[in-house]
Amino acid sequence: MIKVGVVGGTGYTGVELLRLLALHPGVQLEAVTSRGEAGTPVADLFPNLRGHVDLDFSEPDPERLAACELVFFATPNGIAMKMTESLLNAGVKVIDLAADFRLKDPALWEAWYGMPHACPGLLEEAVYGLPEVNRKSIADARLVANPGCYPTAVQLGFMPLLEYEGIDLSCLIADCKSGVSGAGRKAAVGTLLAETSESFKAYGVPGHRHLPEIRQGLETVSGQQVGLTFVPHLTPMIRGIHATLYLQLDDPDLDLQSLFEARYRDEPFVDVLPAGSHPETRSVKGANHCRLAVHRAPASNVVVVLSVIDNLVKGAAGQALQNMNIMFGLDEAAGLRGIALLP
Known part of the structure; x- marks a missing residue:
């Protein structure tokens, strides 16, 4: 089982990620962080997860996250880049669902996102997580930049x-x-x-x-x-x-x-x-x-x-799981075989 942490689990992308992770056969969810909701049961905020996710939201504790094998960032832009380097140094793989590692040029990042990049040295290493283009590189990656929708x-x-x-x-x-x-x-x-x-x-x-x-x-x-x-x-x-x-x-x-x-x-x-x-x-x-x-x-x-x-799925959380499966050598479709909802 892959030990997984989710940083920033209170947004729409976060709850979609938790919904998919909860049903993934190869995942053990270790931590779901939120500074504002720390101590609140995840299922109290998102009742659709009742009976599937039994964790409470917690503060983003570096030691707890460093004990994971993979950490997803479902946070606003500018958060993942402040924590990723220390996680990578601890041997943790990272998938960022925000935009922190999508652009290769730090000057371009600063121009569009209004802040200097906190770890520009990782931009070249980060693999852009569009499997239909970069599947082989994703398989060997420590850091994946999940594409935008x-x-x-x-x-x-x-x-x-x-x-x-x-x-x-x-x-x-x-x-x-x-x-x-x-x-x-x-x-x-x-x-x-x-x-x-x-x-x-x-x-x-x-x-x-x-x-x-x-x-x-x-x-x-x-x-x-x-x-x-x-x-x-x-x-x-x-x-x-x-x-x-x-x-x-x-x-x-x-x-x-x-x-x-x-x-x-x-x-x-x-x-x-x-x-x-x-x-x-x-x-x-x-x-x-x-x-x-x-x-x-x-x-x-x-x-x-x-x-x-x-x-929220192929444009965010589902593609992130697809990247996780590739990074860990799993069946690429694991946890993602759900059929679309109609009506």
Whole structure:
């Protein structure tokens, strides 16, 4: 059994991580930390975990965490980077679900996140945890930077075409929609029911923090600079991301369906739907799957890719478990075989 600690278990990502860990056959949950809820039974705050998680929230005690084999950080940006180096020195592996180790350039991190990086020396070592790209590196990693939710949906949608040479990389468009849980479990006017219900809006158009992460990932795959327009939107639903992706294709004869099916044939959590399909966010609710469909716009060289994920699962906690399984040589799908919820 892998002895696991979770730092920051009170947010939406945290409770989703605990839900999945509680049912994982190879995990022993040792600690769930929260400074504000220390001493409170986890199941009192999250009644869905009653009978599954019997721990109390505790202070983030370095010695207790150092006794774990793996520590997940489900904390706000800027927390994991202050504790990770000491955990790694103690022989503990780390998966950070925030953004502390996603960007390789510390100056870029500081520009987008408004703080200097506490351990820039670890940025090069950190492995970006998108298994469909970095599975071999994840298997050998001590430190994994779990991808963001928008970046996961966008990169998986664009990837087969980025690996093909016949596209125009200067004008990629990612038009993305997210449920309100993506904003986190906090009191904020903009995510109140009365503010978001029966409404729809774009945000972060001048620049969203996921933009440099997406661009970095796309350029890593393509080996070239890309021109990317990324516009996120807030939709009146709790879970889900829908990414509609556009690009120009130079080869009018390319069989797009076969290209996507071949690329993801052996990927357990990417599902390429039949030609002509339109994936729905509800088809991945609660599941660690990305469902894709690829279309060619009529009388045009424009390709349209549709990509849907659950932002809390494949976009966060589920992908973190997938990375854990790879890091410890387990069945990659262990604890992640749940079927999406309908309705």
